[in-house]
Amino acid sequence: MKHQNNDDELIDFSLAAAILCQNDRGGYTIPTDGLYPFQWSWDSAITALGWLRIDEKRAWQEVETMFRGQWDNGMVPHILFHKDAESYFPGPDVWGSTDGIPSSTISQPPVWATTIRVMYESCRDRSFAKKKLQQLLPKLIAYHKWWYRERDPANTGLVCSYHPWESGMDNSPAWDDPLAAVPEVDWSYHRRDLGHVDSEQRPHKPEYDRYLYLVDFYKRNKFDSDRIHANCPYKVADIGIISILQRAGNDLLDLCQIASHMDGVEELQDELDRTSVAINSLWSADSRCFLSRDLITGDSLDQITTATVLPLFGGLGSDIQAEAMIGLIDEWLDATNFGISSTHPDSNRYEAQRYWRGPVWLHINWMIATGASDYGYPAIEQRIHTTSVDCIKAAGFWEYFDASNGNGCGGDNFSWTAAIALHWLNTPA
Ligand code: GLC
Numbered sequence: 001m002k003h004q005n006n007d008d009e010l011i012d013f014s015l016a017a018a019i020l021c022q023n024d025r026g027g028y029t030i031p032t033d034g035l036y037p038f039q040w041s042w043d044s045a046i047t048a049l050g051w052l053r054i055d056e057k058r059a060w061q062e063v064e065t066m067f068r069g070q071w072d073n074g075m076v077p078h079i080l081f082h083k084d085a086e087s088y089f090p091g092p093d094v095w096g097s098t099d100g101i102p103s104s105t106i107s108q109p110p111v112w113a114t115t116i117r118v119m120y121e122s123c124r125d126r127s128f129a130k131k132k133l134q135q136l137l138p139k140l141i142a143y144h145k146w147w148y149r150e151r152d153p154a155n156t157g158l159v160c161s162y163h164p165w166e167s168g169m170d171n172s173p174a175w176d177d178p179l180a181a182v183p184e185v186d187w188s189y190h191r192r193d194l195g196h197v198d199s200e201q202r203p204h205k206p207e208y209d210r211y212l213y214l215v216d217f218y219k220r221n222k223f224d225s226d227r228i229h230a231n232c233p234y235k236v237a238d239i240g241i242i243s244i245l246q247r248a249g250n251d252l253l254d255l256c257q258i259a260s261h262m263d264g265v266e267e268l269q270d271e272l273d274r275t276s277v278a279i280n281s282l283w284s285a286d287s288r289c290f291l292s293r294d295l296i297t298g299d300s301l302d303q304i305t306t307a308t309v310l311p312l313f314g315g316l317g318s319d320i321q322a323e324a325m326i327g328l329i330d331e332w333l334d335a336t337n338f339g340i341s342s343t344h345p346d347s348n349r350y351e352a353q354r355y356w357r358g359p360v361w362l363h364i365n366w367m368i369a370t371g372a373s374d375y376g377y378p379a380i381e382q383r384i385h386t387t388s389v390d391c392i393k394a395a396g397f398w399e400y401f402d403a404s405n406g407n408g409c410g411g412d413n414f415s416w417t418a419a420i421a422l423h424w425l426n427t428p429a
Helices: 013-023 041-054 056-067 112-122 126-151 173-180 205-220 225-231 239-258 265-282 319-334 362-374 378-395 415-425
Strands: 002-004 010-012 292-294
Touching: 010 013, 010 378, 013 041, 013 415, 041 056, 041 112, 041 415, 056 112, 056 126, 112 126, 112 239, 126 239, 126 265, 173 205, 173 292, 239 265, 265 292, 319 362, 319 378, 362 378, 362 415, 378 415
Parallel strands: none
Antiparallel strands: 002 010
16 A cells, blocks of 8 residues: 655555554554553544544544543543553543543643544545534534633633643643743652653653642642632643634534534634634734743743644634744744754754654644645645655654654654554645
């Protein structure tokens, strides 16, 4: 199943398919063996796109398994701990949520409705898909309402995140300052990630101490939304989450139209409209992108990371803002051999191999390329597509890639990298 794509390069798509099968744990797909032995929310959403190319029923099952772990209040947790595994820390006992399927107690970028829309539109078995859609829509609506109700109780139009892990971009330099204000845990623990991946490619201990403080904080507050919102020492209006939620919200409304499911739709439209206006408060003309904001200090988080151009994916920029972001991306791509680096290489916090502080992540490339295409910039979409093919050609299906030389970093045989190749790099941009 080697396909020639329009970059005249070969990607081994049968290997990509084999990776999904290898990482299949029966109804859900782990990101990679050892390092991440459970079901992660946004990984799973992206991975379903890969399954769609191999086995449509399996793709819908991936979604269903995740939504089986949805909380009564609508939250879809960022991790479902379907089985015990010694190789990961922090496990369900640390999070403190053991009702139903044990889970983490925060969410992750809500890309589900977007991937489900792609699945619905590109599947072969439409009537099966429609049945699945009918079952999923109320759950998706509850999930989106959870974001607005719990994470923007004052109706500002900008939802917030309570943990860097919620952004999916764990140790992005954009979170350095708000995270530094979080106390460190005073108990000792044993990190398991460093047994799988070189410490140069993972977050530092002081960051971990604070990540765990926050996990503990939610537990101590018994997951009470009001108390957490009032006192959480980390509260960030995260431009990545806001953008992904906005696109997914619009996709959800379109899916509701398709399925004639109109319950709760009006309220969602109001939320989307509010965000379209509020987003302008995060625009930085100097930086040519949108910046997240620390909601505790009010400071703008001025690191240029891939999240700052995700409003292209969310359809949140005006034409002028989009043009500025595209100019920034064009120069950003010129500045590295492999793009798009998660942090701009000119940042003094750029680190080529450390996770979200420099490396390239292909599912983010797909989002930015999709946004560029929506705004009418096919040449940029093509550049991002080509550079993504180059990463896989250079190293295979790694978790992330060093932008200077294309070296694979983190975990190997990684599900979302394989899935994004099957879904996106299998077809010309
Ligand atoms: C890391 C990533 C996160 C991802 C998870 C599983 O925590 O930062 O985005 O969902 O690993 O792959």
